Amino acid sequence: MKPLPLALGISAALTLAGCATPPGPVEVTRFVAPDRMAQLGQGRIFVETAAGVQEDSLALAPYKAAVADELRRLGYVESDRGNAGQIAQISLERYVIGSGGRRSPVSVGVGGSTGSYGSGVGVGIGINLGGGPKDRLGTELAVTIRDKASGQSIWEGRADFQPPENSPLARGSANAQTVASALFREFPGNNGETIEVEVTE
Template sequence: MDIRNLAMGLAAAAALTGCVAPQGPVEVTRFVAAERVSSLGQGNVFVAGAPGDAADSLELAPYKAAVAEELARLGYTETDRDSAGQIAEIAIERFVSGGENARSPVSVGVGGSTGSYGSGLGVGIGINLGGGPKEQVSTRLSVTLRDTASGENLWEGRADLRTPVDSPLARGRANAQTLASALFREFPGNSGETIEVEVSE
């Protein structure tokens, strides 16, 4: 092999190695109203976006579908709002981070806060102005299960996933299913505990 070609090959390999960004895991935190645990995992539920202008946007649709699938697996029956004993409110926050894992300098979020996390965000879109070879997409799925009659929060959870921008799990249905599956694993979970759920592409 020509020495120049070998040097170029090694340089390319080194560049590729430097571009690799870690995958997952999903970091999950849940909060449970201990006195209402018996109300969870059963009855009729309505899946909705968190209050806000973008609550029912197209971007939120795969997350609503993924959450509805998980709730059905747990024993809930999805129904319309008027027939629901509980409402599952969903919010999404997304942003792009650069090589030093610093938050993108521009982040736009709209929608309403869910539960007591106080994020104040429904659907968020991050815009990276800096470029760079190691960009990652971070997505947070937040879900609140609320009693329809009283408005009381029965359960709250959030799941955070960081993936390389070119990962199949970075967006769309795969991203939604990965987050929802991790969030509702071993439901309802231990209140206040944060766990990590490994994922694979």
């Protein structure tokens, strides 16, 4: 699969070469309702935590802010829930992959699944890293955009990023902006397609 370049004007950290190990790609999978394409990228939208997520506002806040920034860039107007025509629901999972390849959760107070992601078709996202001396700190960000009136999902996306734990892109706002930018790259994308978006520090 041909990697796509990722333009991220987010912080000087992205231009640093302080980490010898490449941070790896962001793997992105998206689903689009073909009959609702015209609704995407316009109108008023409200960003909220997905149902079933154990919300930790401090941990989730940079990801909600990064998603909101991307939605505004695409042409949406952020609104309160009462005046919004669409709802963007966000869930987040952080995890560690040790040198043996074992995936363990990170206790950041957020987690859970995205429910009907991919219209009930389970999509397991994982990158075979081949081991290594350093742990990787993974982020899986999922966003579902729903029509508020009907509750129907019109777009769903999931981004999975596994940089080394000592990478400047592994935590905080740089991590949030990296995965959100990759998730919404060439929005809305093709239905059911998985791409890899290359990231450099």
